[in-house]
Amino acid sequence: MNANSRNQCCDVRNEAKNADKQESTTPEGTERTKARKVYVPLVDIVETGEALLLVADMPGVDENGIDVTVEKNVLTVKGVVSGETPEGYKLSYEEYGIGDYERSFTLTNEIDRNGITATIKDGILKLSLPLAKEATSRKIAVAAG
Amino acid sequence: MNLLNRFGGRIWDPWREMGHLQHEMSRLLADARSHAGTVAREFPPVNLYAREDDLLLTLEMSGVDPSQVDVTVTGDAVTVSSERPADVPTEGASFHRRERPSGQFRRSLKLPFEVDPSRTEAAYEKGILRVKMTRPETQKPRKISVKPV
Numbered sequence: 514m515n516a517n518s519r520n521q522c523c524d525v526r527n528e529a530k531n532a533d534k535q536e537s538t539t540p541e542g543t544e545r546t547k548a549r550k551v552y553v554p555l556v557d558i559v560e561t562g563e564a565l566l567l568v569a570d571m572p573g574v575d576e577n578g579i580d581v582t583v584e585k586n587v588l589t590v591k592g593v594v595s596g597e598t599p600e601g602y603k604l605s606y607e608e609y610g611i612g613d614y615e616r617s618f619t620l621t622n623e624i625d626r627n628g629i630t631a632t633i634k635d636g637i638l639k640l641s642l643p644l645a646k647e648a649t650s651r652k653i654a655v656a657a658g
Numbered sequence: 659m660n661l662l663n664r665f666g667g668r669i670w671d672p673w674r675e676m677g678h679l680q681h682e683m684s685r686l687l688a689d690a691r692s693h694a695g696t697v698a699r700e701f702p703p704v705n706l707y708a709r710e711d712d713l714l715l716t717l718e719m720s721g722v723d724p725s726q727v728d729v730t731v732t733g734d735a736v737t738v739s740s741e742r743p744a745d746v747p748t749e750g751a752s753f754h755r756r757e758r759p760s761g762q763f764r765r766s767l768k769l770p771f772e773v774d775p776s777r778t779e780a781a782y783e784k785g786i787l788r789v790k791m792t793r794p795e796t797q798k799p800r801k802i803s804v805k806p807v
Contacts, residue, residue, distance in 0.1 A: 636720030636785015
Protein backbone atom coordinates (compact mmCIF):
# COMPACT_ATOMS: atom_id res chain seq x y z
CA MET A 514 0.00 0.00 0.00
CA ASN A 515 1.04 3.50 -0.61
CA ALA A 516 2.01 5.26 2.58
CA ASN A 517 1.80 8.71 1.07
CA SER A 518 -1.78 8.47 0.06
CA ARG A 519 -2.72 7.15 3.48
CA ASN A 520 -1.42 10.26 5.12
CA GLN A 521 -4.14 12.20 3.43
CA CYS A 522 -6.71 9.88 4.90
CA CYS A 523 -8.15 12.40 7.22
CA ASP A 524 -8.42 15.97 6.22
CA VAL A 525 -9.68 18.34 8.83
CA ARG A 526 -12.46 20.79 8.29
CA ASN A 527 -12.10 22.74 11.48
CA GLU A 528 -8.53 23.26 12.44
CA ALA A 529 -7.96 23.07 16.19
CA LYS A 530 -5.09 24.89 17.79
CA ASN A 531 -3.39 23.98 21.00
CA ALA A 532 -4.32 27.25 22.63
CA ASP A 533 -7.69 27.73 24.27
CA LYS A 534 -10.79 25.86 23.30
CA GLN A 535 -11.53 26.88 19.74
CA GLU A 536 -15.03 27.69 18.71
CA SER A 537 -16.34 25.81 15.74
CA THR A 538 -17.14 27.94 12.71
CA THR A 539 -20.17 28.03 10.45
CA PRO A 540 -20.17 29.00 6.77
CA GLU A 541 -19.98 32.75 6.33
CA GLY A 542 -23.27 34.49 6.77
CA THR A 543 -24.92 31.61 8.56
CA GLU A 544 -25.64 30.99 12.19
CA ARG A 545 -26.56 28.05 14.34
CA THR A 546 -30.14 27.69 15.47
CA LYS A 547 -29.09 27.04 19.07
CA ALA A 548 -27.61 30.02 20.87
CA ARG A 549 -24.97 27.85 22.48
CA LYS A 550 -21.25 27.78 21.96
CA VAL A 551 -19.81 24.95 19.94
CA TYR A 552 -16.18 24.00 20.34
CA VAL A 553 -13.75 21.99 18.26
CA PRO A 554 -12.54 19.01 20.29
CA LEU A 555 -8.80 18.34 20.30
CA VAL A 556 -7.94 15.05 18.62
CA ASP A 557 -5.14 12.59 18.16
CA ILE A 558 -5.25 10.60 14.95
CA VAL A 559 -2.88 7.71 14.73
CA GLU A 560 -2.48 5.02 12.16
CA THR A 561 -1.74 1.50 13.28
CA GLY A 562 -1.28 -1.42 10.95
CA GLU A 563 -4.91 -2.17 10.35
CA ALA A 564 -6.86 0.87 11.50
CA LEU A 565 -6.90 4.59 11.92
CA LEU A 566 -7.51 5.47 15.55
CA LEU A 567 -9.18 8.78 16.36
CA VAL A 568 -9.21 9.96 19.97
CA ALA A 569 -11.11 13.12 20.86
CA ASP A 570 -11.25 15.05 24.13
CA MET A 571 -14.88 15.81 24.90
CA PRO A 572 -15.14 16.48 28.63
CA GLY A 573 -18.75 16.58 29.78
CA VAL A 574 -20.03 14.22 27.09
CA ASP A 575 -21.23 10.67 27.74
CA GLU A 576 -22.78 7.95 25.57
CA ASN A 577 -26.16 9.69 25.63
CA GLY A 578 -24.83 12.92 24.20
CA ILE A 579 -22.55 11.63 21.48
CA ASP A 580 -23.39 11.42 17.82
CA VAL A 581 -21.05 9.99 15.20
CA THR A 582 -22.18 10.04 11.57
CA VAL A 583 -20.66 9.20 8.23
CA GLU A 584 -22.35 10.83 5.31
CA LYS A 585 -20.84 10.40 1.88
CA ASN A 586 -17.17 10.85 2.73
CA VAL A 587 -17.54 13.11 5.75
CA LEU A 588 -17.18 11.79 9.27
CA THR A 589 -18.76 14.08 11.86
CA VAL A 590 -18.54 13.81 15.61
CA LYS A 591 -20.92 15.83 17.74
CA GLY A 592 -21.16 15.90 21.47
CA VAL A 593 -23.80 17.54 23.61
CA VAL A 594 -22.70 18.78 27.00
CA SER A 595 -25.31 19.00 29.71
CA GLY A 596 -24.77 21.26 32.66
CA GLU A 597 -24.43 24.96 33.07
CA THR A 598 -23.58 27.01 36.11
CA PRO A 599 -24.57 24.90 39.12
CA GLU A 600 -27.71 25.93 40.94
CA GLY A 601 -27.18 28.76 43.38
CA TYR A 602 -23.58 29.37 42.35
CA LYS A 603 -22.03 32.26 40.49
CA LEU A 604 -19.07 31.94 38.18
CA SER A 605 -16.14 33.65 39.85
CA TYR A 606 -13.22 32.56 37.66
CA GLU A 607 -13.36 31.08 34.17
CA GLU A 608 -10.74 29.35 32.05
CA TYR A 609 -12.97 27.27 29.83
CA GLY A 610 -16.32 27.84 28.22
CA ILE A 611 -19.14 25.35 28.40
CA GLY A 612 -20.66 24.28 25.13
CA ASP A 613 -21.17 21.44 22.72
CA TYR A 614 -18.53 19.90 20.47
CA GLU A 615 -18.41 19.39 16.75
CA ARG A 616 -15.74 18.46 14.23
CA SER A 617 -15.73 16.92 10.78
CA PHE A 618 -13.18 14.95 8.80
CA THR A 619 -13.16 13.82 5.20
CA LEU A 620 -12.48 10.15 4.69
CA THR A 621 -10.92 8.46 1.74
CA ASN A 622 -12.14 5.21 0.32
CA GLU A 623 -9.45 3.41 2.21
CA ILE A 624 -11.63 3.35 5.31
CA ASP A 625 -14.01 0.43 5.71
CA ARG A 626 -17.08 2.45 6.65
CA ASN A 627 -19.08 -0.50 7.88
CA GLY A 628 -16.40 -1.48 10.33
CA ILE A 629 -16.18 1.83 12.24
CA THR A 630 -16.57 1.38 15.98
CA ALA A 631 -16.82 4.00 18.73
CA THR A 632 -16.59 4.04 22.51
CA ILE A 633 -16.71 6.86 25.03
CA LYS A 634 -15.37 6.85 28.57
CA ASP A 635 -14.47 9.63 30.99
CA GLY A 636 -15.08 12.26 28.32
CA ILE A 637 -12.83 10.64 25.72
CA LEU A 638 -14.24 9.43 22.44
CA LYS A 639 -12.32 6.64 20.74
CA LEU A 640 -13.09 5.82 17.15
CA SER A 641 -11.57 2.96 15.27
CA LEU A 642 -11.65 3.33 11.50
CA PRO A 643 -10.48 0.10 9.94
CA LEU A 644 -8.53 0.42 6.74
CA ALA A 645 -10.13 -1.39 3.84
CA LYS A 646 -8.52 -4.75 3.14
CA GLU A 647 -8.12 -4.12 -0.55
CA ALA A 648 -6.13 -1.12 -1.51
CA THR A 649 -8.41 1.01 -3.59
CA SER A 650 -5.71 2.18 -5.90
CA ARG A 651 -5.34 -0.07 -8.90
CA LYS A 652 -2.50 -0.05 -11.25
CA ILE A 653 -3.63 0.35 -14.81
CA ALA A 654 -1.48 -1.27 -17.38
CA VAL A 655 -0.83 1.10 -20.22
CA ALA A 656 -0.36 -0.47 -23.57
CA ALA A 657 1.53 1.23 -26.32
CA GLY A 658 -0.95 2.43 -28.95
CA MET B 659 -29.76 52.34 1.84
CA ASN B 660 -33.07 52.98 0.13
CA LEU B 661 -31.67 56.00 -1.59
CA LEU B 662 -28.89 53.94 -3.05
CA ASN B 663 -31.06 51.02 -3.99
CA ARG B 664 -33.45 53.20 -5.90
CA PHE B 665 -30.94 53.47 -8.67
CA GLY B 666 -31.06 49.70 -9.07
CA GLY B 667 -28.24 47.44 -10.04
CA ARG B 668 -24.93 47.07 -8.21
CA ILE B 669 -23.59 50.38 -7.17
CA TRP B 670 -20.81 51.18 -4.81
CA ASP B 671 -22.12 51.00 -1.27
CA PRO B 672 -19.60 52.47 1.16
CA TRP B 673 -21.32 50.83 4.14
CA ARG B 674 -21.09 47.40 2.67
CA GLU B 675 -17.45 48.00 1.80
CA MET B 676 -16.79 49.00 5.36
CA GLY B 677 -18.58 45.92 6.60
CA HIS B 678 -16.36 43.77 4.40
CA LEU B 679 -13.28 45.55 5.61
CA GLN B 680 -14.28 45.05 9.21
CA HIS B 681 -14.95 41.37 8.63
CA GLU B 682 -11.61 40.96 6.90
CA MET B 683 -9.78 42.75 9.71
CA SER B 684 -11.31 40.64 12.45
CA ARG B 685 -10.51 37.50 10.47
CA LEU B 686 -6.88 38.54 10.15
CA LEU B 687 -6.65 39.41 13.81
CA ALA B 688 -8.23 36.13 14.85
CA ASP B 689 -5.74 34.32 12.63
CA ALA B 690 -2.81 36.15 14.14
CA ARG B 691 -4.05 35.37 17.61
CA SER B 692 -4.46 31.67 17.01
CA HIS B 693 -1.01 31.40 15.45
CA ALA B 694 0.45 33.07 18.47
CA GLY B 695 -1.10 30.05 20.21
CA THR B 696 2.19 29.11 21.80
CA VAL B 697 0.93 30.91 24.90
CA ALA B 698 0.83 27.59 26.68
CA ARG B 699 -2.59 26.63 27.76
CA GLU B 700 -2.50 25.33 31.27
CA PHE B 701 -3.83 21.83 31.62
CA PRO B 702 -6.41 21.23 32.86
CA PRO B 703 -8.45 24.42 32.46
CA VAL B 704 -10.49 25.26 35.53
CA ASN B 705 -13.65 27.14 36.40
CA LEU B 706 -14.47 28.31 39.87
CA TYR B 707 -18.00 28.87 41.09
CA ALA B 708 -18.88 30.48 44.37
CA ARG B 709 -21.82 30.99 46.63
CA GLU B 710 -22.00 32.38 50.13
CA ASP B 711 -20.24 29.56 52.01
CA ASP B 712 -19.26 27.13 49.28
CA LEU B 713 -16.88 26.94 46.37
CA LEU B 714 -17.08 24.59 43.45
CA LEU B 715 -14.00 24.03 41.34
CA THR B 716 -14.45 22.19 38.05
CA LEU B 717 -11.57 20.90 35.94
CA GLU B 718 -11.83 19.64 32.37
CA MET B 719 -9.55 16.62 32.52
CA SER B 720 -10.91 13.80 30.43
CA GLY B 721 -9.34 10.37 30.51
CA VAL B 722 -7.77 10.50 33.94
CA ASP B 723 -8.00 7.59 36.37
CA PRO B 724 -9.87 9.02 39.39
CA SER B 725 -7.87 6.84 41.80
CA GLN B 726 -4.70 8.57 40.59
CA VAL B 727 -5.93 12.09 41.31
CA ASP B 728 -4.55 14.01 44.29
CA VAL B 729 -6.57 16.88 45.69
CA THR B 730 -4.92 18.85 48.49
CA VAL B 731 -6.58 21.67 50.38
CA THR B 732 -4.67 23.90 52.77
CA GLY B 733 -6.19 27.09 54.09
CA ASP B 734 -7.20 29.09 51.07
CA ALA B 735 -5.31 27.10 48.44
CA VAL B 736 -6.19 23.98 46.49
CA THR B 737 -3.89 21.79 44.43
CA VAL B 738 -4.93 19.11 41.98
CA SER B 739 -2.34 16.81 40.47
CA SER B 740 -2.43 13.66 38.42
CA GLU B 741 -1.27 12.13 35.22
CA ARG B 742 -3.04 11.78 31.93
CA PRO B 743 -2.11 8.81 29.77
CA ALA B 744 -1.55 9.37 26.06
CA ASP B 745 -4.34 6.88 25.23
CA VAL B 746 -2.92 6.17 21.82
CA PRO B 747 -0.27 3.67 20.79
CA THR B 748 2.96 5.53 20.26
CA GLU B 749 5.18 2.72 19.06
CA GLY B 750 4.93 1.42 15.55
CA ALA B 751 2.20 3.90 14.74
CA SER B 752 2.30 7.04 12.69
CA PHE B 753 0.60 10.18 13.92
CA HIS B 754 -1.58 12.19 11.60
CA ARG B 755 -2.48 14.60 14.33
CA ARG B 756 -1.38 15.05 17.88
CA GLU B 757 -3.25 17.84 19.62
CA ARG B 758 -4.17 16.33 22.98
CA PRO B 759 -1.93 17.12 25.93
CA SER B 760 -0.76 14.22 28.06
CA GLY B 761 1.58 13.50 30.94
CA GLN B 762 1.82 14.76 34.50
CA PHE B 763 0.05 17.90 35.51
CA ARG B 764 -0.47 20.00 38.59
CA ARG B 765 -2.66 23.01 39.14
CA SER B 766 -2.73 25.21 42.22
CA LEU B 767 -5.24 27.92 42.88
CA LYS B 768 -5.76 30.49 45.54
CA LEU B 769 -9.34 30.57 46.77
CA PRO B 770 -11.35 33.66 47.67
CA PHE B 771 -11.71 32.41 51.26
CA GLU B 772 -10.38 29.70 53.57
CA VAL B 773 -12.04 26.32 53.37
CA ASP B 774 -12.41 23.37 55.70
CA PRO B 775 -10.25 20.50 54.36
CA SER B 776 -12.30 17.88 56.20
CA ARG B 777 -15.44 18.94 54.38
CA THR B 778 -14.00 18.90 50.89
CA GLU B 779 -15.55 16.49 48.42
CA ALA B 780 -14.32 15.56 44.97
CA ALA B 781 -16.15 13.61 42.26
CA TYR B 782 -15.10 12.66 38.76
CA GLU B 783 -17.70 12.24 36.06
CA LYS B 784 -17.61 12.35 32.25
CA GLY B 785 -14.05 13.64 32.33
CA ILE B 786 -14.80 16.54 34.65
CA LEU B 787 -13.49 16.72 38.21
CA ARG B 788 -15.67 18.67 40.64
CA VAL B 789 -14.21 19.74 43.94
CA LYS B 790 -16.69 21.13 46.42
CA MET B 791 -15.26 23.12 49.30
CA THR B 792 -16.97 24.74 52.26
CA ARG B 793 -16.05 27.62 54.53
CA PRO B 794 -15.26 26.46 58.10
CA GLU B 795 -17.97 27.18 60.67
CA THR B 796 -15.66 29.44 62.65
CA GLN B 797 -14.99 31.64 59.63
CA LYS B 798 -18.56 32.14 58.60
CA PRO B 799 -19.50 35.77 58.50
CA ARG B 800 -21.78 36.60 61.39
CA LYS B 801 -24.53 39.06 61.24
CA ILE B 802 -24.47 41.49 64.11
CA SER B 803 -27.81 42.82 65.07
CA VAL B 804 -27.89 46.39 66.16
CA LYS B 805 -29.91 47.02 69.29
CA PRO B 806 -31.53 50.31 69.95
CA VAL B 807 -30.14 51.95 73.06
